[in-house]
Amino acid sequence: MFDKCEYIISAVGKEQFPNTNKLAEFVFLGRSNVGKSSFINALSQRKMLARTSSKPGKTQTINFFLIDEAFYLVDVPGYGYANRSRDSRLNYGEYIEAYLTDNSNLKIVFLLVDTKVGPTNDDVLMMNYLRHLALNIVVIGTKADKVGTTMLAKQKALIKQLLIVNDKDIILTSAATKYGLDKVIGLLLKQINPSN
Numbered sequence: 590m591f592d593k594c595e596y597i598i599s600a601v602g603k604e605q606f607p608n609t610n611k612l613a614e615f616v617f618l619g620r621s622n623v624g625k626s627s628f629i630n631a632l633s634q635r636k637m638l639a640r641t642s643s644k645p646g647k648t649q650t651i652n653f654f655l656i657d658e659a660f661y662l663v664d665v666p667g668y669g670y671a672n673r674s675r676d677s678r679l680n681y682g683e684y685i686e687a688y689l690t691d692n693s694n695l696k697i698v699f700l701l702v703d704t705k706v707g708p709t710n711d712d713v714l715m716m717n718y719l720r721h722l723a724l725n726i727v728v729i730g731t732k733a734d735k736v737g738t739t740m741l742a743k744q745k746a747l748i749k750q751l752l753i754v755n756d757k758d759i760i761l762t763s764a765a766t767k768y769g770l771d772k773v774i775g776l777l778l779k780q781i782n783p784s785n
């Protein structure tokens with residue numbers, strides 16, 4: 590699908606953000622272990638572009654991947670991980686805030702919710718925060734391969750109810766089976782080239 594996927598930088602502060610030529614950025618937010626890094630790999634069809642782990646807390650920096658020299662996919666640390674060191678837990682909000690605020694390159698914030706776990710309290714708080722920043726938000730339900738059809742429909746209804754989103758702003762996906770990824774790619778391409 591994409592020809593060139595390059596890892597650019599693992600940033601720990603605003604001064605390291607690489608996008609000086611104002612290309613579009615898309616960020617993937619969500620709890621630790623929800624599947625953010627796996628999702629970026631599945632989208633880019635690269636197994637190891639972003640590092641993943643079965644243990645929460647794998648991604649610790651804001652990682653920028655440049656796709657076809659046209660846009661960035663941005664991988665960030667997850668929230669809600671109790672074993673994170675005290676310092677990094679306290680800094681989490683500040684860290685993400687530095688990325689999300691005053692960023693006119695940021696076209697869509699994808700909020701990932703595990704379809705098996707359902708929306709958590711932290712997801713609700715994050716959604717409220719994103720709305721307060723007036724960002725363009727799309728909810729991605731992850732790991733749909735782990736949930737049966739009936740349960741999946743129930744979980745989607747729960748996401749709609751708790752996060753207060755419309756049907757058109759939720760995409761159910763699986764990085765494992767690639768289910769739903771075409772819809773997300775369609776959204777990205779529409780942002781990059783509105784005539785698509």
Ligand SMILES: Nc1nc2c(ncn2[C@@H]2O[C@H](COP(=O)(O)OP(=O)(O)OP(=O)(O)O)[C@@H](O)[C@H]2O)c(=O)[nH]1
Pocket residue numbers: 619620621622623624625626627628640641642643644645646647648649665666667668731732733734735762763764765766
């Ligand atoms: N079955 C299944 N497992 C998945 C899927 N996506 C991710 N996983 C698994 O979920 C675990 C966490 O995935 P990551 O992509 O590292 O999660 P993350 O959100 O980046 O986590 P942090 O970096 O810790 O915030 C890994 O064991 C993945 O293999 C999926 O679509 N289906």
Ligand SMILES: [Mg+2]
Pocket residue numbers: 625626627640641647648664665666667
């Ligand atoms: Mg990660």
